[in-house]
Amino acid sequence: MKVIKMPAGVYAANCYLVYEENNREAIIIDPGGDADDIIAKVEELGLDAKYIILTHGHGDHIAGVEAIKDRFNIPVAIHKKDKDILEDSDRNFSSTMAMGAVEVVADILLEEGDRIEFGGLIGKIIHTPGHTPGGITINIENCLFTGDTLFAGSIGRTDFPGGSFEDIINSIKDKLLIYPDETLVYPGHGVSSTIKGEKDNNPFLK
Numbered sequence: 001m002k003v004i005k006m007p008a009g010v011y012a013a014n015c016y017l018v019y020e021e022n023n024r025e026a027i028i029i030d031p032g033g034d035a036d037d038i039i040a041k042v043e044e045l046g047l048d049a050k051y052i053i054l055t056h057g058h059g060d061h062i063a064g065v066e067a068i069k070d071r072f073n074i075p076v077a078i079h080k081k082d083k084d085i086l087e088d089s090d091r092n093f094s095s096t097m098a099m100g101a102v103e104v105v106a107d108i109l110l111e112e113g114d115r116i117e118f119g120g121l122i123g124k125i126i127h128t129p130g131h132t133p134g135g136i137t138i139n140i141e142n143c144l145f146t147g148d149t150l151f152a153g154s155i156g157r158t159d160f161p162g163g164s165f166e167d168i169i170n171s172i173k174d175k176l177l178i179y180p181d182e183t184l185v186y187p188g189h190g191v192s193s194t195i196k197g198e199k200d201n202n203p204f205l206k
């Protein structure tokens with residue numbers, strides 16, 4: 001499995017291309033802008049993109065979705081509890097962001113325990129609310145793609161509508177820190193980490 005990180009859009013949300021090296025089947029996680037650059041990278045690598053998966057519905061993680069969906073004719077997946085956020089530019093804040101209003105209708109509504117299969121890899125959906133009601137983490141092999149739930153040394157904001165500090169802490173402690181220490185953490189912004197690194201160094205988890 002290969003992971004390519006592409007900070008995208010004016011808010012530098014981490015878009016990830018995750019693919020199986022032999023057959024090149026891929027998923028695109030959180031294309032938050034710069035759709036042309038993401039499309040070019042997919043084509044440069046010769047990837048067969050199968051899904052766009054969104055960790056949550058905020059504007060800085062979704063601004064590139066429509067162009068990429070149209071180019072590759074692939075479905076968009078988000079947790080069912082973020083469906084309404086994704087479809088409403090006021091609720092996803094894009095109406096007040098630099099990219100302008102973004103409203104997307106998902107093709108697949110995810111739930112806890114769902115599995116996305118591509119190229120022999122399996123993405124397990126972990127419902128991790130707190131930043132948004134439908135925030136998810138995607139577990140693929142020894143990697144966790146945590147969106148805006150868990151960052152290196154920090155956690156996602158919980159002061160937005162639908163956010164909850166208690167929920168995000170419970171999500172992290174009960175559903176993410178149970179993974180082995182060497183598990184890689186790929187967050188929605190900033191640098192990568194490990195579960196051990198967050199157990200040892202994240203001040204919100206002490």
